[in-house]
Amino acid sequence: MTTVTMAAVAAHFGRDVSRTLAKLPGIIEQGRERGVDLLVLPDATIGGYLLDLHHPASAADGIPEAIDLDGPEVRAVAAMAGDMTVAFGISERGVVDGAPVRYNTAVCVTGDGVLGTHRKVHLPLGESEAYLAGDSFRAFDTPVGRIGMLIDFDKTFPESARTLALDGAAVIACLSAWPASVTDRSDRIRTDRQAHLFDLYDCARAAENQVFVVSSNQTGVLGDLRFLGQAKIVDPGGEIVAKTWAKGGMAVAEVDVEATITRARRSLDHAAQRVVGAYRLS
Structure with a gap:
């Protein structure tokens, strides 16, 4: 595939799975009408995100119901996807040592089924009350090329995206339920500290790895959290080529992934020019 049309969605998804x-x-x-090949929906698309970041387990209905990777909800989205590659977020039901657990999971599907998954590794504040952390970052092959996935706070850590890029990801899908600041609220989302960081991380991860970043996010309000929107597509130079701002919508861009990345790495290939022995990795 020479060109790929990518789309990042900003939209509100709550607890009502049937409504979603x-x-x-x-x-x-x-x-599909806009020719999209890769569609990235927000974190917690199915079932919504937490209601509170500090003590989510204490609130009634504060944690979304877990669903199975091979359950009817995931199969339904795969059937909708057809020949499109679609990434979306769920609360995944799991079992560890015989005990039930939840993971905050990103799932990538086509009509043929699940292509890849990612369990959120970095759990901020009280999120560990709701989810068990994942433990790896891996890229995988799709009809639109090799991609990797991150879930919101994962992109705060440069190592996350770098690991995916070194595993061959040309596109990183960042699925988020990223709220405005809960400690330093601003009257306007555009001036919110978290809004600035959300964009900064997207652009930095794209530029330092010379890959495309397709960044989705929730919008609206759920519990105590007001989500930022700001879905976007960032090119390998760190430039935002499409964005929704704070409102719901779809940021769409048609790009030649291979040619753009090759051009970005022609003189300065960041991965090839690393000095691994100089870095303290732990």
Whole structure:
């Protein structure tokens, strides 16, 4: 595939799974009408995110219901996807040592089924009350090329995206439920400290790894959290080529992934020019 049309979605998804499954066909069809090959939906698309970042387990309905990777919800999104590659977030049901656990998981599907998954590794504040952390970052092959996935706070850590890039990812899908600051609130989202960081991390991860970043996010309010939106596509030079700002919408860009990355790395190939022996990795 010479060119790929990518889309990052900013939208609100709450607890009502039936409502979400009724809403998604319209979003996916909108992408299909615009020729989208890769559609990245927010973190916690199915079931919504937490209601509180500090003590989510203490709130009634504070934690989304877990679902199975091979369950009807994931199969439904795969059927909607058809020949499109779609990434979305779930609360994944798991079992460790016989005990039930949840993971904050990103799932990538086509109509053929699940292509890849990622369990969120970095759990901020009280998120560990709700989820068990994942333990790896791996890229995988899709009809639109080799991609990797991150879930919101994961992108704060340069090692996360670098690991995916070294594993061959040309595109990194960042699925987020990233709220405005809960400690230093601003009247306007555009001036919020977290809004600045959200964009900064997207651009930095793209530029330092010379890859595309397709960054989705939740919008609206859930519990105590007000989400930023700001879905975007960032090119390998760290430039935002499409963005939704704070409102719901779809940021879309048609790009020649291979040619753009080759051009970005022609003189300064960051991965090839690393001095690994100079870095303290732990």
